[in-house]
Amino acid sequence: MPAFLARMPAAARDYSACSGCSLCLLVCPMWRSRHDPGFSPEGLAKALQCGATAAALAPPLDACSLCGACDAVCPERIDLSGMIMDLRRRLANSPLPDVPRPALPDDLHSRLQQGAPATAPVAPRSAPVLLPGPALRADAALLAQVQALLGIAVFDDDGDDIALAIEVGVVIPPLRLQSFLDSLRGHSIVAADGLLLRQLRRWLAGSQRMGLGAALSTRAAVRSNLGAGDLYVIEPRAFHADYERMVGFYDRLQRETGCSFNLDLQRIAIPAVAPGMAQNPGFAAGDEVQAKWILQGRSPARIVVESLADRAVFGRVCDLPVVHVAELGVDPQMMKEFRHAFG
Ligand code: SF4
Numbered sequence: 001m002p003a004f005l006a007r008m009p010a011a012a013r014d015y016s017a018c019s020g021c022s023l024c025l026l027v028c029p030m031w032r033s034r035h036d037p038g039f040s041p042e043g044l045a046k047a048l049q050c051g052a053t054a055a056a057l058a059p060p061l062d063a064c065s066l067c068g069a070c071d072a073v074c075p076e077r078i079d080l081s082g083m084i085m086d087l088r089r090r091l092a093n094s095p096l097p098d099v100p101r102p103a104l105p106d107d108l109h110s111r112l113q114q115g116a117p118a119t120a121p122v123a124p125r126s127a128p129v130l131l132p133g134p135a136l137r138a139d140a141a142l143l144a145q146v147q148a149l150l151g152i153a154v155f156d157d158d159g160d161d162i163a164l165a166i167e168v169g170v171v172i173p174p175l176r177l178q179s180f181l182d183s184l185r186g187h188s189i190v191a192a193d194g195l196l197l198r199q200l201r202r203w204l205a206g207s208q209r210m211g212l213g214a215a216l217s218t219r220a221a222v223r224s225n226l227g228a229g230d231l232y233v234i235e236p237r238a239f240h241a242d243y244e245r246m247v248g249f250y251d252r253l254q255r256e257t258g259c260s261f262n263l264d265l266q267r268i269a270i271p272a273v274a275p276g277m278a279q280n281p282g283f284a285a286g287d288e289v290q291a292k293w294i295l296q297g298r299s300p301a302r303i304v305v306e307s308l309a310d311r312a313v314f315g316r317v318c319d320l321p322v323v324h325v326a327e328l329g330v331d332p333q334m335m336k337e338f339r340h341a342f343g
């Protein structure tokens, strides 16, 4: 068995189990934007069955948004996004001159080597902590609102370097990973990055973890401001990383509030845009096409998003009000004052 498959969870099956049923094409944003069989999970699995190398598959590997929709729908239970991440790791760590690679931030390797700055822990063990991700951290007013709603501190080592390394396939130095995981052990974790959340599920089995959007939507102040006119856009990576549990969670939210979701009939969260590589010029996965597809046949009064990337794309494709789920938990006047206070 190839080494990269040996790292998959025991329950997952590998590409050799692909039957060619094509169900994954129905949910894959890469397939929707390209309409090329090579740019699909089925195409990748079939190519591997025929002996294709990671280098030969570089364009679809880079175009994949790692939304995880194909994992949830595959009847053979193939860990398709895990397979894609492993192939990306092969590409990133054995670069070939004739295989173009996306540009990485110049400082990624040095950040991974240095690790987190040595600061005092922000929360005692067992206290919940927040890993906000770079987009939320850049919006100080919204971050303050998230913290006020959840009553939690931003963790001193937010793991942004690790999240990016997972996304692009760069190997994480073992000492860096160990120190990150050791510092998180014992805490309940709320993470904005669904891909990091997925890996934490493997690395810290048994720990309590939740995506940022789901955590915010547990708050009464948020739920009481959701209604039947709202289209609530679930962040797909966090949703599919814990699919069975999240289907039940959002079912309850819908029964209580009457809002609708970006879920298809198979209860797969339709992605609008994924962070990371999908935002890299040349690797965009057709996010506006996806956002328009989500809106097709619906006439919501408002769009509520869990991800800041989704707020931007829906703002471009429609004239509806688009709000982040954290903004539902605060009086609009108070949010204005928050924004004023944080400049
Ligand atoms: S859904 Fe699974 S079995 Fe079916 S084509 Fe896709 S990868 Fe293959």
Ligand code: SF4
Residues within 6 Å of the ligand: 027, 028, 029, 030, 031, 040, 041, 063, 064, 065, 066, 067, 068, 069, 070, 071, 080, 081, 084
């Ligand atoms: S993770 Fe998403 S974009 Fe990538 S192959 Fe699966 S469905 Fe397509």
